[in-house]
Amino acid sequence: MARAAKILILVLILLLLAGAGYASQKLTLIGWNSVVEYKSQYLAQLPRGSSSEPLALRVVLIVVDGLRLDVSRKLPNLNELRKDGADLAVKVGQPSLSYPGWTVISSGAWQEISGVTTNWYKGPVQADNLFKVASDSGLPAVAIGSPGWKKLFGPYLTEAMTVEEPPEEAPPEEWAKVDEETYRLASEALDKFSSGFILIHFVGTDAMAHNYGGASRELLDEALRVDGFIGKLVQKLDFEKDVIIVTADHGHIDRGGHGGWEEVVLKVPLVLKGKPIRKGLYTEQTQADIAPTVAALLGIPYPVHSQGRPLLELIEASAEIKGRKGLNAALQLAGFYDSYAKALGSSPFASGILSKYREKLASGEEGSFEQFYRELQAKAAAVRSARLWRERLARLPIALLLALVPLLYLLNYRKRLRSLLIPLAFALLYFAFYNALFFGRGYNWSLSAFNTEAQIKAFFNERLLDAAISFVVAGLLLALFSWKKPVFEAFERAVSYAFFTGYWILLQVLAFYWLYNYRFSWYIPDLKLGFKYYLDLLQMVPVGFLSLIVAPLAILIGMGIRRWRKIPAEGGG
Ligand SMILES: [Zn+2]
Known part of the structure; x- marks a missing residue:
């Protein structure tokens, strides 16, 4: 391939990375607001049940x-x-x-x-x-x-x-x-x-x-x-x-x-x-x-x-009184979970379970209410999970597509895959730096990490800064390591380094997207993974934008060192 075409591809990769940084910034807002402004779809007006014997005034x-x-x-x-x-x-x-x-x-x-x-x-x-x-x-x-x-x-x-x-x-x-x-x-x-x-x-x-x-x-x-x-x-x-x-x-x-x-x-x-x-x-x-x-x-x-x-x-209380209280609770729960199923677009299941237990509940049979409740909860969880999995299946093609398309970049290296090992190693170094800064401070993927509301913004800004520093430092080390390389090769290495870093973040973001989508309307996602997803997006922002700087910088550093030491580039490029 002509050198000009190769350079064009590398520049395109850098622009795509910057685009990914921009998109990630938008996605952090969408995800955050999706949880903060979450609107329940399950608050239908339902009739109240009857009262029962007061046991306390x-x-x-x-x-x-x-x-x-x-x-x-x-x-x-x-x-x-x-x-x-x-x-x-x-x-x-x-x-x-x-x-x-x-x-x-x-x-x-x-x-x-x-x-x-x-x-x-x-x-x-x-x-x-x-x-x-x-x-x-x-x-x-x-x-x-x-x-x-x-x-x-x-x-x-x-x-x-x-x-x-x-x-x-x-x-x-x-x-x-x-x-x-x-x-x-x-x-x-x-x-x-x-x-x-x-x-x-x-x-x-x-x-x-x-x-x-x-x-x-x-x-x-x-x-x-x-x-x-x-x-x-x-x-x-x-x-x-x-x-x-x-x-x-x-x-x-x-x-x-x-x-x-x-x-x-x-x-x-x-x-x-x-x-x-x-x-x-x-x-x-x-x-x-x-x-x-x-x-x-x-x-x-x-x-x-x-x-x-x-x-x-x-x-x-007497078995009779407890039986009535249990039956009332079962009626309330059945009413709620039937409307819950409806809100999820599923057929009602709770009344069916209730009718199975109704006689036992009415007679106050020991343990019957607990058994009913367990079965109801299991069924409710299954209905929720079934809808989640239907939606996961629908998102799978696009998640896979987005995961596979970037690999086209590797076609460039069909006959020299080994030349990618060094940029790959420095991308791993980035993740080592970033995670050491995060876990080394005793943080975890948990909302408990920021102690007060006032700290939330500062906490996330620090993670952004951690990612920026880690990305620039590992990128500079790669440039120093490659100082003998000719201009084009140094540039190519730096772009591949940015590519691998961005790609690995992308895969993690896509895994969350596949599991829970990028906005949530009828459920709250797993918040441990949600927190990690948010941090991954925050990493993509500096990685994406700084790629535009780190790659040209790699060229300048190599040229600078070679001029200072009066040594020509390897292979005379
Ligand atoms: Zn409190």
Whole structure:
């Protein structure tokens, strides 16, 4: 092939890389907004079921923000409640952020269903929830704590008692005052409302974890202070009529931060105490089970979009009463999941499963509700997964095409594939540099990596810079390594280096595209892979654009060194 044609191909590759950089930048925005502005398609108006025998007159649900399970085990008053109550852990959904968690706790609907995916959610929550059901049933529905509760549930509240929050970086004393104010308001609310659903939210612990870390002394101190308040609030309760529940919205990693999938973030305490609570240590359940359990205790209808189940095994009541509560829950779940199937374009399956179990459920047969629930969940997961796989199959041809087309570049090297080994090696060096900078700092593919909202932008800009530095450094090393080569060969090597780097990033981006698409309308993708996808796109931006600089630079460096050392290029090119 003529030299001019070869040069043309190399320049074309550089332009394509820059184009890929530009497209990646657009895709980061589309992907990010797809999660932040995710709109649920599952919030159909559904009829509420009937109420049942109240087992508690008042349920006091305390959310200690950001309280890890291990930290919760160091709190004396909470441990006292555990001794005479039900002691379990619950699994949180993702993203494991505050508003999404509060919504799961109040509605029993996961993030994908409630549509509350971040703390930027513009309330009020559209999913049916305990506040709404309680007030519709004529019971007080009260929230005490962060103003966020009013934002999310304002229209459904009998009363919102909110505290004023200082900036997150405020010193511990200021956050201690916030929790003390929460305690004062909670104490007032317990005097004022002797029935209904009372939610108390302590926020200071979360600020301490963000500022000092999930395993810090400061967090433990604040958690102990909140525990002291819980102890005093318990004094005001009458366990003949009241049930207290203590839980958290999410945990924190050791360095502070949540949102991701780490065990310390996803596993939080759940403690219940009161006359209708059967004491004991229970197996881990899910955060979505809290709302239906509260509804079962108060005897109010289940929130219609709830996906969790009432934890009947820890409720003390006659088999008849539990049977009715189980049947009501099954009816609600069947109604929700049939409408869920419809929203997914699939035929309804839940009523069919319900009719199989209906008699057993009505007679209150031990374990029948749990069995029904397991079968329902498995079927729902299968329906979701079937649609995902149908769409994956449809995306496969284009993913494969985009993965294969760039390989045409290699046709250039049919008879001299070995000459690609050196650029390939330096592309690997790029990934070694980039990943060392990322994992070496203790980061992971997790939303917990950035500790506060203010850090998000800086965090991603740093990853962009990491990629830019790694790409330029490995490119310069290649140029130095190739200094004896004639101009054309040095240029060719640099372009191949950029090609391999960009191509490997492209393959990873395409793998995610194939699995989850580049925007999401009816599901939230796996967020660990989603985070990696976002970082891959962010790498492509500097790699794409800097290719235009690194390749000519390689020529200049070789020429410069040769002139300085007065040595002609190898082969005299
Ligand atoms: Zn939180």
